[in-house]
Amino acid sequence: MKASKIAYKPIGLALGAVSGMLAGAAFKQAWKVLGHDEDAPDATNEHRSWREVLLAATLQGAIFAGVKATVDRAGATATRSLTGTWPG
Template identity: 50%
Template structure:
C-alpha cells in the first residue's frame, strides 16, 4: 500500500529532479568549458569530440540527482511510515 501511495510523489520528485539536473548541468558545463551552451547531438557542425563529453557529463549528473532524490524520498517515507516504499 505504501508503494502505491508513494508513486505520485515519486513522479513529481522525478520531474523536479530532471529540472534540477538540467540546471546543474548548465552551470557545471559553463564553469568547466566557459561556453554558454553545451553541444547538441543534433548539431551537424559539432563533432563527436565535443558531443560525447557533454553527453557523459549530463548523464552522470542526471544519474546522481535521480539517485539522491529516489533515496531521499524512500528514506523520508520510511521515517514517516516505518516501511521502505521502493
C-alpha cells in the first residue's frame, strides 16, 4: 500500500465526519424550504404518508451523496496539490 494512501486515511475519516455534519445541516434546510416545519419523518412513523417518507429519504440520500463526493474530491485534490500524489 502506498504511503500517501496510508497517510490520507485519517484525513479521509475526518473529512467523512465533516461531510456528514454538512449534509445533515443541508438536508434540514432543504426540508424546511420544501415547506415542512417538522423534522423529516422516520420510515416507521405511522402518521406520515408513504409519499412524505419516500421524498424525505430520497432527498436525504441525494444530499448526503453529493456532499460526500464534493468533500472527498476536494480532500483528494488538496492532498495532490500538497504532496504531488493522488491519495486513491
